C-alpha cells in the first residue's frame with residue numbers, strides 16, 4: 001500500500017449556497033408567512049366580533065373591576081370630575097350600549113386606555129398634564145370612539161392571538177422577525193382605527209362645547225415635553241405620534257367647518 | 270412619518286439590521302481570510318501522512334511515538350446565529366454553520382500536524398476528531414459560546430520510510 005498525499009478538497013462539507021441567498025430565502029419566506037398569519041388573525045377577530053354584540057360584551061364585562069387590570073388610585077379626588085365629563089360626552093352618543101366607567105391608574109406616564117365593557121382607564125400622568133376640560137374631553141372622546149368602533153376588542157383579540165401564535169416559536173430570531181413583521185402589518189390597521197376614533201372624539205367634543213378649541217393642545221404640550229424622545233413615551237406607543245394627529249385633527253375640523261376658537265372650560269381641581 | 274415613529278422604527282428594526290450587516294461583513298471577511306490561510310498551510314504540509322489507521326502498516330519501522338493534538342474554539346457570528354435560528358424553525362441543512370465547522374475541523378487537523386512536524390515526527394496515525402459545545406457564561410444551556418474542535422492522534426518517527 002502506498003500513501004498518496006492529497007490536500008483536503010473544498011466544497012464537500014460546505015453547501016454551495018451563498019450565505020446571503022440562504023438568509024434572503026428564509027427572511028422573505030417567513031415574512032410572507034407572518035403577513036399571512038396576521039391577516040388570518042385579523043380576519044378571525046373580525047369574524048368573532050360579528051358574533052359578540054356590543055350589548056353582550058357590555059353585559060359580560062359589566063362587573064370587571066379595574067383593580068384586576070392595573071393599580072388603581074380610587075382616592076384621587078379628580079375621579080368624580082373625569083367620570084362626570086365622560087358621562088356628559090357619552091350623552092351625545094345616545095344609542096351607546098355601554099355604561100361607561102372611569103378609573104385612574106397611578107402612573108407617571110400620560111395614557112388613556114379602553115377596556116371591554118365600557119371601562120376607561122386614565123393615568124395620573126395624563127391628569128397632571130391636561131390644563132383645561134376641553135383637552136381632557138378630547139382624550140376621553142377618543143377612547144369613547146374606540147368603543148364605538150369596537151377597537152378595544154380588536155386590539156385585545158389580535159394581541160392574544162398573536163401572542164399565542166408566536167409563543168410556539170419561543171424567543172429566538174424567528175419570534176423576533178415574526179413580531180416585527182406583525183407590528184408593521186398591524187400598523188396600517190391601527191392607524192385607520194386611531195383616525196376613526198379621533199373623528200368620533202372630535203364629534204363628541206364639538207357636540208358638547210359647540211367648538212373644538214384646545215382639542216389638540218394636550219398633544220402639542222406632550223410633543224414639546226418629550227421632544228424627539230417620545231419613542232419611549234407610552235401614549236405614543238399605543239397611539240399615533242402627536243405631530244401627525246394634530247395636523248389630521250385640524251384638517252378634520254376645517255372640513256366640518258367647526259370653529260377652532262371658543263372659551264376653554266377650566267378644570268375644577 | 271414623524272420623528273418619534275422614525276426613531277422607534279430605527280430602534281426596533283434598524284439597529285438589529287445594522288448589527289446583522291456589520292456581523293455579516295466582518296464575519297465573512299474573517300472566514301475568507303481563514304480559509305485562505307488554511308489552504309496555504311495545507312499545501313505546505315502536503316506529503317506529511319495523517320491517517321486514521323489504528324495500527325502501523327507492517328513495513329513501517331518506528332523509532333518513537335507520542336500523542337499530538339490540536340484544538341480550536343470557534344464562535345458563531347450574530348448573522349449566522351440569526352439565520353440558523355430561522356432555519357431551525359423549518360429544518361434542513363444549516364448552511365451558515367457548515368463553513369464554520371469546516372474551518373474548525375481543518376484548523377484543528379493543521380495544528381495537530383504542525384505540532385507533530387515541529388516535534389520531528391514523520392507521520393500521525395489513528396487520528397480522531399472530537400467536538401464539544403462550550404456553554405455561555407449564563408450557563409443556562411440556551412445558547413452556546415462556541416464549539417471546540419479537537420484533533421488528536423499518535424505521531425510516529427520512522428527509522429526509514
Ligand SMILES: [Zn+2]
Pocket residue numbers: 142146194197238239
Ligand atoms: Zn387610540
